[in-house]
Amino acid sequence: MLxxxxxxxxxxxxxxxxxALARSAEVVGALGTRLLGARPETIVTDGVTHLRWTFGTPRVLLVGHHDTVWPVGSLETHPWSVVDGxxxxxxxxxxxxGLVQMFHALASLPSPDGVCVLINGDEEVGSPTSRELIEESARGCAAAFVLEAAANEEGALKTARKGxxxxxVVVYGEAAHAGLEPERGVNAAVEAAHQVLAIAGLAASMDSTGTTSTTCSVLGAPTITxxxxxxxxxxNTVPALAKVSVDVRVPTLATQDRIDELMRGLTAHTRGARLTVLGGRQRPPMPPESSAELFTRASHIASELGQQPLRGVAVGGASDGNYTASAGCPTLDGLGAVGSGAHADTEHVEVAQMTPRTHLLAQLITQTRR
Structure with a gap:
């Protein structure tokens, strides 16, 4: 596995x-071919390479991604190493x-029949070219197991995710000479400052629509940042253009819709300034009920294998599990590697946990595809 x-x-x-994604897909595809005994379907959408293996009529979907947030050349400063486990x-x-554990778990079974493996190449940027593929693959399956990393170094699974x-927000003003006649301009930077404060206050101004459910108590309040x-x-020029990017995390679809209304209802505070609001909803929430039965099953399996009791946690980050859950497929996330530091200089994996997690996934597949 190492x-x-x-x-x-x-x-x-x-x-x-x-x-780089195309090269990676070749390497991942070759590894899967060697371990699973079958070549993948290679799907290229808008230049992004995705891989899919389908064995019989799938009841279990295994979801992963091969793209990363690390620019090419990062190996020079963050080389591959295994030291002290x-x-x-x-x-x-x-x-x-997580991909390695996925392949080895499936390869350890007598047959991969009843399983679909989907590995996309754009998860880190929101899966824009693979969302339809993910949802299509999830429909009709009894379960989706997402091989994202565990929620923490104790190996907790991710049982709910915010959407x-x-x-x-694009602010249009009017340029003018900042020294000679600033009064003739419309300062987009000043208007952007007003918008930053207005946006930061939106969460507090929301009514209770969609924010009092059990899901909210698990996932917490929405954030608008x-x-x-x-x-x-x-x-020396009065700014004629300014832009403000906004990150939104929500516990429910109702909250997501309400925030969309509030964002599109923003108005300018500076005379002569104009606003355009671009973007919108991306991943829907993954509610706790989508994982409840699967988490119970995983907990029983962990106990039977003599592993530490499993914990399930709700997290603010999103994954492709949001899409499988929204497609109506029961979803359990965070079944991948145990470690910490994702996206950071400290990113690492605890090698000793790779084999136990692989056994856990193998048994989950076995019990779910029956």
């Missing part, structure tokens, strides 16, 4: 580099170790 993991990690696969390298936790929306901010062109 040899296979090294092979995947040293083949860099930054989401924005289509050539800790594996490191770009994307080792998120989620190349996501992303917006860009201004993130990227840009304005202006030169130091």
């Amino acid at each position: 040899a296979d993991l090294e092979e995947l990690v040293v083949c860099e696969s930054f989401s924005a580099d289509l050539a 800790i594996a490191r390298g770009p994307g080792v936790l998120d989620m190349k170790a 996501t929306s992303r917006y860009e 201004p993130t990227l901010l840009s304005a202006g062109s030169t130091l």
